[in-house]
Amino acid sequence: MAGRAAPTARRARLGAELRRLRERAGLTTTQAADLLGTSPGQLSNVEVARFGVSADRVRVAARIYSCSDQALIEALVAMTGDRRRGWWEEYREIMPPKLLDLAEIEHHGTALHAAHSIHIPGLLQTVDHAREIYRQAVPEISPPEIEHRVSYRIKRQAVLYRTGAVPYRAFIHEAALRMRYGGRAIARAQLLHLLRTSELDHLTMRVIPFANTYYPGSGQSVYYVQGLVPSLDTAQLDQSHGPVFIDSEAQLAQYRLLLERLGETALGDAESRDLIHGIAQEL
Known part of the structure; x- marks a missing residue:
């Protein structure tokens, strides 16, 4: 050993x-x-x-x-096989270990699910949008570290475009679509990027509009990665001190239920794209 x-x-x-x-x-x-x-x-x-x-x-x-x-x-x-170093290892000395763990977990996932109320999911962010998010972090992040994190986030997005990409489903609240991080031009470019990305065959993007009277989960952001079997799933929550990983069976069951209920209340695919397009036209 x-x-x-x-x-x-x-x-x-x-x-x-x-x-x-x-x-x-x-x-x-x-x-x-x-x-x-x-x-x-x-x-x-x-x-x-x-x-x-x-x-x-x-x-x-x-x-x-x-x-x-x-x-x-x-x-x-x-899980005992394929011990090759992943691309994220090049960031080992410059990024928090938990962020590297996130890349590894999603790399091996069999399906990915994201639910966000204020931010666009990281795998769907443009370079400029991601940079603005990091510039507004508390505590403040130095400019070199911002660029490292932006580079890392964009490399993570390869999981959506690789051969044999797994299903990805995103629930995005209208509030996140209307946030203008970096100003109107960056916000509009981000929305247009969402529309282009929504055309990927394995990607589902559903919007929860302000008009809804029901929003399960009280706005909590969740990133859920399916494993080879349900008991090996992982839920990741964003906290101010970094990502938190959940893997107990009872809690995983709760987050699966949350995603199911979000699916019941969100707009359909076409309606979601129409709403995103409409917001982009307003900018």
Whole structure:
């Protein structure tokens, strides 16, 4: 087993899921290590992602932990492979680790869902719009760091244009469409970019208008990344101190319900594009 100073988000999630399986089996670290033929220290290092783990080892652990969910087992096995460094690693020394984790999580996602009330989703922002967002950050971000973050955000958008891109669905409140970050010209260019992007076959863009009397979630922004199985999904929330990742099954179920209800109240695809076009014409 090889140690790693900065474990990837994928390895960290794998370790956390193996720990959950062990705990559900009612085994202590010492008991499980004995059954696995390893030491408690080595097992702990796997669970906290200091050490990697092989596919065969995952299957053995699943059997010992009495896990009968074959889909989950195969999903965990898949997480042991493809240990190549992702493009986000070039930002390792200049960006907060949580932002790098976000890129890795969405890179491996099977479907992406965003819900925003004040901001345009990051994967749909233009360069100028993103730069203005970072310029207005509190606490203030230095100009060089702003450019690093803008570059990083634009590179993340490749997930929408790569071969075999996964489905992406965005719920955007009308309030976000009417915010004029950077002035009228930048705001209009951003709206026109949304209209162009909405034409991608795998992308769905739905607007929640001011006229609605029902808006589930009270305006909370959510980015939801589907995994190979529902229990490996991840919900990401924006906080002033950085992104927060949610992966408990109970909370994931709540966010899936939130997205379902947003889908019920949002305008249809064509109506959403018409509203975006109308707002752009007003600028």
